[in-house]
Amino acid sequence: MKETLEQLKPRFEQALAAALGAEYAGVDPILVTASNPKFGDYQANVALPLAKQVGKPPRAIAEQIVLKLDVNDFCENPTVAGPGFINLTLKPAYLEAQLQKINPDPRLGIASVKHPKKVIVDYPSPNIAKEMHVGHLRPAVIGDCLSRILEFIGHDVVRLSHVGDWGTPFGMLIAYLQKAYPEALTTDENLNLGDLSSFYRQAKKQFDTDEGFKEAARQAVVQLQAGEEKTILAWKIVCQLSSRAYRVIYDLMGIAPFIERGESFYNALLAETIEELEAKGLVEIDAGAKCIFLEGFTNKEGKPLPLIVQKSDGGYNYATTDLAAIRYRVNVDKAQRVIYPVGAEQTNHFAQIFQVGKRAGWITDEVEFFHAPFGLVLGEDGSKLKTRSGEAVRLKDLLDEAIAHARKDLESRLKEEGREETEEFINHVAQVIGISAVKYADLSQNRNSNYIFSYDKMLALQGNTAPYMLYAYARIQGISRKGGIDFEQLGDNVKVVLQHETELVLAKHLLQLDEVISTIEEDLLPNRLCEYLFQLSQKFNQFYDRDRGVPVLNAEEPQRTSRLVLCNLTARTLKLGLSLLGIPVLERM
Numbered sequence: 001m002k003e004t005l006e007q008l009k010p011r012f013e014q015a016l017a018a019a020l021g022a023e024y025a026g027v028d029p030i031l032v033t034a035s036n037p038k039f040g041d042y043q044a045n046v047a048l049p050l051a052k053q054v055g056k057p058p059r060a061i062a063e064q065i066v067l068k069l070d071v072n073d074f075c076e077n078p079t080v081a082g083p084g085f086i087n088l089t090l091k092p093a094y095l096e097a098q099l100q101k102i103n104p105d106p107r108l109g110i111a112s113v114k115h116p117k118k119v120i121v122d123y124p125s126p127n128i129a130k131e132m133h134v135g136h137l138r139p140a141v142i143g144d145c146l147s148r149i150l151e152f153i154g155h156d157v158v159r160l161s162h163v164g165d166w167g168t169p170f171g172m173l174i175a176y177l178q179k180a181y182p183e184a185l186t187t188d189e190n191l192n193l194g195d196l197s198s199f200y201r202q203a204k205k206q207f208d209t210d211e212g213f214k215e216a217a218r219q220a221v222v223q224l225q226a227g228e229e230k231t232i233l234a235w236k237i238v239c240q241l242s243s244r245a246y247r248v249i250y251d252l253m254g255i256a257p258f259i260e261r262g263e264s265f266y267n268a269l270l271a272e273t274i275e276e277l278e279a280k281g282l283v284e285i286d287a288g289a290k291c292i293f294l295e296g297f298t299n300k301e302g303k304p305l306p307l308i309v310q311k312s313d314g315g316y317n318y319a320t321t322d323l324a325a326i327r328y329r330v331n332v333d334k335a336q337r338v339i340y341p342v343g344a345e346q347t348n349h350f351a352q353i354f355q356v357g358k359r360a361g362w363i364t365d366e367v368e369f370f371h372a373p374f375g376l377v378l379g380e381d382g383s384k385l386k387t388r389s390g391e392a393v394r395l396k397d398l399l400d401e402a403i404a405h406a407r408k409d410l411e412s413r414l415k416e417e418g419r420e421e422t423e424e425f426i427n428h429v430a431q432v433i434g435i436s437a438v439k440y441a442d443l444s445q446n447r448n449s450n451y452i453f454s455y456d457k458m459l460a461l462q463g464n465t466a467p468y469m470l471y472a473y474a475r476i477q478g479i480s481r482k483g484g485i486d487f488e489q490l491g492d493n494v495k496v497v498l499q500h501e502t503e504l505v506l507a508k509h510l511l512q513l514d515e516v517i518s519t520i521e522e523d524l525l526p527n528r529l530c531e532y533l534f535q536l537s538q539k540f541n542q543f544y545d546r547d548r549g550v551p552v553l554n555a556e557e558p559q560r561t562s563r564l565v566l567c568n569l570t571a572r573t574l575k576l577g578l579s580l581l582g583i584p585v586l587e588r589m
């Protein structure tokens with residue numbers, strides 16, 4: 001209800017001027033959502049900080065303002081509470097009109113931003129000379145979700161995967177390709193190099209056991225950096241192989257397409273990036289390496305910490321590439337906001353490169369660079385999630401297992417309910433529930449924290465989980481099936497009537513999605529959307545509860561249609577909200 005808040009502001013301006021004098025018109029009314037629904041919907045805290053200036057107790061000031069406050073068209077009579085809070089309660093008629101207004105809108109009243117920005121989201125940015133493991137989960141899930149939200153509200157979002165596609169780790173893979181598949185280098189056809197994981201494993205085995213092969217791998221790195229043609233070709237083949245295998249898993253996860261613009265893309269720009277830093281007087285030589293001494297970062301002796309941008313052997317590093325990327329994103333991409341959903345362990349890295357970006361004049365007030373950090377995925381024992389043999393869990397295994405668990409749950413539920421379903425239905429539902437559970441468990445935590453990965457918790461039908469949310473949606477579709485009603489046929493000009501407390505509570509919640517999305521646009525915390533959807537499901541369940549709620553299909557008109565509209569709006573809000581999390585819905589489950 002951003003619109004409601006916007007409407008309230010000028011009313012307060014008038015009231016402040018009328019009550020206290022024209023010079024008070026511009027004072028911020030400090031409008032917030034009421035902390036307790038008992039006190040109404042909104043609360044204005046303006047009177048409290050004014051006490052000193054006006055020379056009266058805040059309560060008296062609040063009462064003066066209320067006398068002049070004209071909000072009769074959409075609020076009940078404002079009241080003053082506590083030390084001087086002004087409480088506002090929206091009128092049912094106003095809520096009814098708002099719901100009638102958003103009902104025909106496929107966007108459910110969520111407007112696009114007035115000033116769309118060019119936003120780059122740097123994700124999932126894996127290092128591709130490895131198999132995908134659990135560490136690849138969060139950047140993909142969080143980056144995908146943030147991109148979807150920003151795009152939905154109208155920003156021009158560019159998803160750029162800063163893949164680690166260069167350097168030492170590729171030596172081993174190139175050498176292995178040259179040795180095991182020499183024909184790959186002489187034909188244009190796409191050779192079948194087997195699945196990527198066995199390719200990696202074979203290469204690693206050779207590397208660990210064969211000294212000659214190790215030397216070949218080292219040579220391959222040198223050749224790669226020198227731009228030797230055949231080696232570059234082999235490197236490209238390995239990258240493509242890797243990209244394709246990664247895409248299969250991203251597709252399984254429902255991660256939208258993104259552009260791969262890896263570290264190698266910036267190779268040709270590294271020298272000029274350093275030249276510019278040198279020309280701006282930022283570079284110093286320290287033990288033969290080119291560095292930039294950082295402000296606010298010190299070593300153990302309390303001396304400024306150097307950020308190495310070119311090693312003494314002339315080689316560049318991760319930071320150099322990221323600096324070239326910052327420069328490119330500002331100068332060429334013309335980005336206005338650049339978001340890096342990357343693990344919290346890289347917090348210093350980003351603080352450092354952003355500092356250098358600012359000192360170099362690339363990052364100005366016109367463009368925001370933001371590291372959106374996230375914590376680790378932990379095992380049930382509270383340490384980093386590992387397999388029994390101590391390796392990082394492969395992402396594919398983790399997803400497959402989630403699907404298998406979901407399938408088991410589903411099959412026992414079907415048995416309990418005495419339902420027969422086709423194999424196709426079971427496969428589909430198990431896959432959607434399994435993958436959604438993993439994604440939702442990740443997104444529903446504040447991204448800054450670590451979380452414990454538990455199949456049991458994420459697949460529970462109760463609580464803040466994907467299955468609970470999917471079930472709420474499917475249940476509403478069940479109402480339409482049971483009543484033989486096509487929600488779409490209810491029409492756009494239906495009348496909404498709100499009488500029962502649970503109807504009012506649900507109605508207000510339905511109207512709050514735009515505020516939630518605006519907040520996420522600022523602080524980039526997807527768990528806010530999960531929390532909103534969870535509360536929506538709970539409020540719907542209360543509304544639909546046999547004892548505490550109201551009848552729907554058995555209600556009289558005009559309540560019946562109105563309540564069906566509330567059902568449909570809830571379902572559509574769930575569907576939209578889940579789609580922004582990257583989660584599809586199920587009509588039945």
Ligand code: ARG
Nearest residue numbers: 122125126127162164322342
């Ligand atoms: N490839 C890096 C890693 O796996 C993440 C890159 C994040 N993006 C960036 N521009 N540094 O740790």
